[in-house]
Amino acid sequence: MRRFVRRQSKKAGLPPGSVVHTGTKKVEQVRLSVFDFDEQKCVELQEVGDVAALFPLRDKPTVTWVNVDGLHDTRLIEAIGAHYGFHPLVLEDIAHVGQRPKLEEYDDYLYVVLCQLEWQGDEAMAVEEQVSLIVGKNYLFSFQERPGDDFEMVRERLRSANGKARQRGADYLAYQLIDATVDNYFTILDRVGLITEQVELELLENPAHVTMHRMQQIKRELLVVRRAIWPLRDVLAGLLRTESELVSESTRVYFRDVHDHAVQVVDAVETLRDVVGGMIEIYLAQVSLRTNEVMKVLTMMASIFIPLTFIAGVYGMNFEFMPEIQARWGYPVVLGVMAAVAIGILAWFKKRRWL
Numbered sequence: 001m002r003r004f005v006r007r008q009s010k011k012a013g014l015p016p017g018s019v020v021h022t023g024t025k026k027v028e029q030v031r032l033s034v035f036d037f038d039e040q041k042c043v044e045l046q047e048v049g050d051v052a053a054l055f056p057l058r059d060k061p062t063v064t065w066v067n068v069d070g071l072h073d074t075r076l077i078e079a080i081g082a083h084y085g086f087h088p089l090v091l092e093d094i095a096h097v098g099q100r101p102k103l104e105e106y107d108d109y110l111y112v113v114l115c116q117l118e119w120q121g122d123e124a125m126a127v128e129e130q131v132s133l134i135v136g137k138n139y140l141f142s143f144q145e146r147p148g149d150d151f152e153m154v155r156e157r158l159r160s161a162n163g164k165a166r167q168r169g170a171d172y173l174a175y176q177l178i179d180a181t182v183d184n185y186f187t188i189l190d191r192v193g194l195i196t197e198q199v200e201l202e203l204l205e206n207p208a209h210v211t212m213h214r215m216q217q218i219k220r221e222l223l224v225v226r227r228a229i230w231p232l233r234d235v236l237a238g239l240l241r242t243e244s245e246l247v248s249e250s251t252r253v254y255f256r257d258v259h260d261h262a263v264q265v266v267d268a269v270e271t272l273r274d275v276v277g278g279m280i281e282i283y284l285a286q287v288s289l290r291t292n293e294v295m296k297v298l299t300m301m302a303s304i305f306i307p308l309t310f311i312a313g314v315y316g317m318n319f320e321f322m323p324e325i326q327a328r329w330g331y332p333v334v335l336g337v338m339a340a341v342a343i344g345i346l347a348w349f350k351k352r353r354w355l
Contacts, residue, residue, distance in 0.1 A: 017088030019074040023097035023130075026146035030070035035158050037166050038062045042158050051079050057139070058084065063170050064139045065158075069147045071095050080141065084109075086134065094143045097130045101231040103238040109136040110246055112174065112235060114181050115228035116150055117188050126188055126224045131181070133174055135246060140170045142177065150180040171251045178236070179258045185229055185265045189272065192221050196275060203279055207286055215283065218276050222269055229265045236262055300354065304345050308338050 014020060032048035036057055048054065057064045071077070074095055081091040090111050093099060104111040112133040117126045131149070134141040142151075154176045157165035165176065199214050236259040240252055247255070315324065315334060324330040349355045 017092050019078055019088075019091045019095050021072045021074055021095045021097075023071065023145060025070075025072045027070040027072075030068060030073040030076055031147060033067045033069075035065040035155070036060070036062050037065075037158055039167050042161075042166060044155075044159065051076050054080070055083050061138065063173065065170075065173055066139070066141050067151075068141065068143045069145075071097065071143060071145055077143070084134075084136070084139075084141075090134070094132045097145060098128075099130060101228065101235050103235045103242075105238075105242060105244055108246075109134055110174075110239075110242075110244060111135075112178070112239075114178065114232070114235075116144075116181055117184060117225065117228060118148070119188060119191055126192075126221050128224060128228065131177075133177060135170050135174045137246060138170060140173050140177075150184040151177055154180055168251070169248065171247045172254065175251055175254045175258065178232075179254070179261070182229075182232070182258055182261045182265065185225060186261075186268075188221075188225055189265065189268050192218060192225070192272060193268075196272060196279075200275075200279055203283055203286075207283060212280070212283055215276055215280050219273070222273050222276065225265070226269045226273075229262055229269065233259065233262050233266065296354070300349060303349075304342050307341050307345070311338055311341070 032051065032054070034043075034045040034048055034054065034057070036043045036045075038061070054064075054066055057066075066080075068076070068080075071094065077091050077094055080086070081088070086109070087106060090104070090106075093111070093113065099113050101115055102113045110133075112135065114131040114133065116129045116131050118129060120127050129145050129149075132141075132143040154165070154173070157163055157176070164172065195214070196218055199211060199218065202208075202214075203211050236255055239247060239255045240259065311334065315322070324334070327333075346355070
């Protein structure tokens with residue numbers, strides 16, 4: 001919550017359209033890479049030193065994919081936006097990380113926000129990363145917070161002369177990037193499902209306090225996935241309904257397919273959430289059962305010793321005349337009465353099947 005407030009505070013008082021990076025600097029230097037391709041050839045530039053080198057590519061008939069790793073260089077983002085005519089609010093959203101996936105339509109381009117998930121650490125944690133896509137007639141820009149993404153398979157398809165990747169336009173390239181992101185959600189859910197099975201076995205065999213911690217951790221990871229995939233369904237539905245000429249009819253079929261995949265991810269997330277919720281209820285029931293067993297033992301012990309304490313208290317009073325104290329067999333008789341009372345209470349507990 002504090003991180004979200006800090007992000008907002010960086011923009012406090014600034015006018016709309018101000019390009020301010022609200023996240024953390026995850027790379028030392030912004031890296032530009034380019035794929036320029038058509039059906040016959042594909043040119044790959046892994047390191048572009050000057051943003052001005054991108055500008056001549058706009059007028060070429062080929063499809064150009066420009067990937068930007070690092071969002072802290074706002075001047076570079078503004079330079080790209082100025083040359084391509086991107087709206088200032090789009091440039092603002094690119095640098096403002098932590099947004100929900102969304103789709104915005106403009107006259108000659110589409111702006112799409114995605115949320116990529118990366119599995120990190122031995123403790124199994126999904127880390128979010130904002131990815132922004134700007135899809136034009138023959139170009140696509142992707143802006144990421146750091147290197148390393150889900151798009152390597154797309155790059156391999158572009159390098160290969162076979163397949164549809166180089167035969168279609170920027171809209172099909174956008175589909176491939178979104179599809180790769182959704183496919184990674186399945187990978188994340190597979191890992192969460194495996195951890196859920198392990199915790200479930202631990203819960204049934206040897207529940208401990210660490211089990212509750214791990215179940216809460218699983219709920220957090222599912223919340224991260226849900227926050228990423230839930231609004232993405234609306235994005236894909238918008239791409240299916242859009243009347244923009246940037247999305248061809250042949251590509252809508254593929255967007256429909258990835259929309260179905262997104263729905264499957266949502267169903268899987270909800271199923272796992274129900275499973276984890278049931279596990280938490282079982283854990284709390286086991287804790288309550290153990291507590292009740294302890295209270296049962298303590299209650300029975302108190303029920304036995306309360307009458308014995310009463311008898312001992314009576315004969316512990318400091319009265320001068322107590323006939324039983326002077327009796328020769330008074331002490332063993334009192335002990336016998338106390339033993340009989342204890343045995344009688346135990347017999348009554350057993351009859352009621354409390355033992």
